[in-house]
Ligand SMILES: C=CC1=C(C)c2cc3[nH]c(cc4nc(cc5[nH]c(cc1n2)c(C)c5CCC(=O)O)C(CCC(=O)O)=C4C)c(C)c3C=C
């Protein structure tokens with residue numbers, strides 16, 4: 149993959165929009181809030197996982213295996229579903245991500261006023277990107293601001309969502325295609341840093357009379373190391389920027405604090421190497437070195453969901469306590485915090501005051517070229533890929549069932565390096 153400076157807009161998208169979105173007599177400005185989505189019920193878990201693993205920006209297969217993407221997604225979703233379902237069951241059967249995102253959209257719309265309408269566009273579960281775009285068109289919106297609810301750019305999150313959005317706008321929303329601007333990432337925005345620091349300081353205060361050996365542990369969702377080292381994903385750099393700025397801000401707010409500040413990565417899936425240190429290993433180390441209190445900060449998430457409510461609050465809390473941590477605090481996600489909603493409004497208004505950044509440029513700014521054939525897709529137009537996928541799916545399902553019958557399947561997924 150070429151270094152960032154070498155990537156330029158391809159001729160195919162040279163005519164993409166440079167028009168600033170604006171309220172027109174025809175309709176309000178759409179604010180498209182991009183997020184991942186999550187299953188609402190136990191029955192949704194497997195199809196949700198299928199949608200996620202069928203995304204070539206999530207499982208980046210070598211070109212030789214590209215035609216197997218859907219079959220592999222089917223296999224991996226099927227195998228992961230029981231574990232995943234149990235996790236969702238432990239937090240009430242589904243993810244609260246839609247509820248929080250819908251409320252965030254409503255509060256943001258109130259904050260922005262009548263010239264704007266906010267729409268939730270989820271990547272892997274309802275309401276999908278196409279639902280959001282269709283709604284905006286039906287409401288008469290002729291321009292849009294695209295705001296990913298991911299402060300840090302990753303190929304696997306914002307990149308993937310922008311790919312889906314671009315395809316949808318190109319096919320069905322020419323006006324929005326002509327007139328949209330994107331906030332590519334907002335990892336260092338003063339308003340964002342400030343609201344996270346405020347929430348961290350509140351948790352530190354709750355430990356004031358109890359402990360003087362506190363570690364503030366920022367825990368970010370991980371990505372495979374290959375995303376950063378081979379594909380040039382800026383995600384790790386973005387996370388590190390936020391952590392440095394929040395740490396500085398907390399120290400300014402609480403100059404007497406003796407806490408130490410560290411970073412780790414959670415939610416690893418599958419056998420490949422992900423960004424390290426892993427949060428569970430880090431928590432063990434913190435307990436073992438005699439630190440008796442920990443403040444965990446879910447740094448890459450803007451609302452509560454499975455990774456905060458189950459992985460951090462249940463699984464990792466237990467790991468920490470077994471390692472000797474006596475006082476566990478978890479900073480809430482940003483959720484409906486008023487300062488956070490103000491920050492979202494600042495991002496929308498800021499985007500309108502700056503030169504237009506269309507979906508392709510937003511990715512190029514982050515070393516990711518949306519106009520290239522995604523890894524995991526065959527070069528060329530979509531149809532042959534679909535055709536190959538359909539055929540190979542049948543063959544692969546048959547092979548999989550044979551494998552299931554004849555072998556320990558862990559060795560099958562291990563061989564392919566797939567997530568389960
Ligand atoms: C916030 C940043 C996120 C990054 C980066 C990310 C990368 C990434 N995720 C997976 C695999 C899974 N993610 C799952 C759920 C999930 N992930 C994020 C965020 C990021 N993912 C969110 C907001 C959610 C939704 C949570 C919910 O409440 O529903 C899941 C499903 C849950 C599970 O079974 O663990 C999987 C699987 C990969 C492979 C990846 C990078 C390549």
Ligand SMILES: [Fe+2]
Nearest residue numbers: 184369370415
């Ligand atoms: Fe994830």
